Amino acid sequence: MKSLKRKFHYEKLDSTSTFLKCRRFSLRNFTFVSCDYQTDGHGRLGRTWHSNPKENLLFSLLIKDEKLIKNFSSLSICSAVSILKVLKNYNIDNLSFKWPNDVYVDGKKVCGILLESVSDNGKLSNLIIGIGINVNSKQFNGEYIVPPTSMCLQLSKDISIDKLKKQVYRQLKKEFYLLKKGNKEYLKIAREHNFLKDKQVYAKINDKLCKIFVKDIADNNALIYEEDGIENQIFSGEVTFHI
Numbered sequence: 001m002k003s004l005k006r007k008f009h010y011e012k013l014d015s016t017s018t019f020l021k022c023r024r025f026s027l028r029n030f031t032f033v034s035c036d037y038q039t040d041g042h043g044r045l046g047r048t049w050h051s052n053p054k055e056n057l058l059f060s061l062l063i064k065d066e067k068l069i070k071n072f073s074s075l076s077i078c079s080a081v082s083i084l085k086v087l088k089n090y091n092i093d094n095l096s097f098k099w100p101n102d103v104y105v106d107g108k109k110v111c112g113i114l115l116e117s118v119s120d121n122g123k124l125s126n127l128i129i130g131i132g133i134n135v136n137s138k139q140f141n142g143e144y145i146v147p148p149t150s151m152c153l154q155l156s157k158d159i160s161i162d163k164l165k166k167q168v169y170r171q172l173k174k175e176f177y178l179l180k181k182g183n184k185e186y187l188k189i190a191r192e193h194n195f196l197k198d199k200q201v202y203a204k205i206n207d208k209l210c211k212i213f214v215k216d217i218a219d220n221n222a223l224i225y226e227e228d229g230i231e232n233q234i235f236s237g238e239v240t241f242h243i
């Protein structure tokens with residue numbers, strides 16, 4: 001039987017995304033699960049996502065809606081734009097969107113997003129959007145390619161995780177509704193806050209390291225870049241950056 005509940009919170013989970021993946025058959029579209037601490041939190045490229053208990057917002061969202069699933073590449077940008085909008089309301093300056101799905105403040109990472117697809121009987125059936133927002137962490141242990149920051153470090157005050165969670169849930173619901181209706185405002189915001197725009201970066205594209213100049217984000221959500229004077233596009237999943 002399907003659970004009617006759509007919001008869950010736990011003290012401790014292995015990972016909010018793994019939780020949804022394992023229970024996807026009994027849960028409804030847009031089920032939201034958060035926790036205070038993950039014992040096996042994961043990020044992109046098989047990296048570990050560390051977060052001390054009760055310091056940050058860790059959650060995942062289950063997407064079963066076929067129209068949204070087909071919009072995979074829009075969903076990752078739309079999720080990041082939703083978070084960016086919520087953080088903007090906290091008067092955090094210098095927010096940017098790092099294509100395809102991170103949110104930066106002052107060039108430091110404040111939020112990471114991991115989109116995972118699940119197939120059943122060979123058919124893409126569900127998407128799981130896992131999001132970690134650094135809220136009240138004051139120091140970060142470990143090695144990072146991009147330096148991390150938190151809302152608290154940027155604003156010099158502690159933030160209520162519960163209040164933030166409600167705002168984030170509401171914003172994601174609103175943005176996904178607009179996305180389903182064909183609204184492309186999320187792309188405008190992403191372009192206006194495009195961290196990589198006009199930057200020369202190293203990108204590993206399909207396992208080959210290339211020096212590219214980033215130009216813009218295309219209507220199909222790909223990143224438009226130039227390499228040796230030739231314009232091209234990359235899709236998320238094909239690339240890792242070395243800035």
Ligand code: BTN
Pocket residue numbers: 014015016017018038040041042043044045047049058059060102111112113114130131132
């Ligand atoms: C990244 O930047 O590499 C993405 C990080 C995503 C981390 C979140 S925390 C909540 C959810 N559960 C996980 O195990 N990962 C995501």
